[in-house]
Amino acid sequence: ASRTHVDAAPNARFISGGTDILGEIKEGILEVDILVSLAGLSGASEIISSDLGLEIGALVTLARIASDQSIVETYPVLAQAAESVATPQIRNVGTLGGNLCQRPRCWYYRSPLFDCLKKGGETCFASDEGNKYHAILGAENCHIVHPSDVAVALLALDATVVVSNASGDRQMPIGDFFVSPDVNMLAENVLEPGEFVSKVKIPQPSSGTRSVYLKAKERQAYDFALSSVAVSLEVRDETITQAHVALGGVAPVPYSVPQVDSELTGQKIREVDVQAIGQLAVKDAQPLSDNSYKVRLTASMVARAVSRLISE
CATH class of the missing domain: 3.30.390.50 (CO dehydrogenase flavoprotein, C-terminal domain)
Known part of the structure; x- marks a missing residue:
């Protein structure tokens, strides 16, 4: 799909590697009418290095990020973060864009037995018990933690996220791409319907x-x-x-x-x-x-x- 509208179906979603969204569908958390593949999206599988820095397409796999020599040498924090994700099999399929856009792993959110705040309910069940893996910073009503490793590295690198739809692109500092539950309880990022992450830009680091x-x-x-x-x-x-x-x-x-x-x-x-x-x-x-x-x-x-x- 190249800048494909997903407005045609009310519950359409983009998919790249599918390691997270397919799990949500199987767990009954997400109902989807149509999955629109981003495979073949122009430039989305490229890593481009220049004097200004690095551009990484959203469909570049985590395995490739972890092993790309220009990233390993110039942005080791990013290569190390990508290498830390899951298993080699998942890194071979999982993509940069998918890793940034994955949903929380909170067991209350992932369980069909709990109608938590993140699913439109009225209670954060982690507030009282069973919260070993939950947030200690920046949480108010909902205590999820964001699961992305590469996002943390990109934040330290002052990266910029490029978001696209059928009409064009917009970009923002990566810190502005994510939203906390107190801003939007039902989402973790600023993507609007029909939008997807198309690339990430990282500035060239200075010597030293x-x-x-x-x-x-x-x-x-x-x-x-x-x-x-x-x-x-x-x-x-x-x-x-x-x-x-x-x-x-x-x-x-x-x-x-x-x-x-x-x-x-x-x-x-x-x-x-x-x-x-x-x-x-x-x-x-x-x-x-x-x-x-x-x-x-x-x-x-x-x-x-x-x-x-x-x-x-």
């Missing part, structure tokens, strides 16, 4: 930029993040001149921590207190009954990520 992605999960393979962190630092003359830290697995959207960015910027790398930086990242945390471990885990991971980069 280094980046890393760390992910904690219960099992070695095929698990979503308990917590994850993406860090990009620009270092010149032993001084951090720019910092971007993003968190995953802990909030309803990929989560920026600007207070950490500000604290790191301008510091000599030999003088950075990584433990204090880790604590600063979670200072606004509001854990639920079963997930206070995420506060300690996330602080530790931020400290580890920053420590790794300033030791390079």
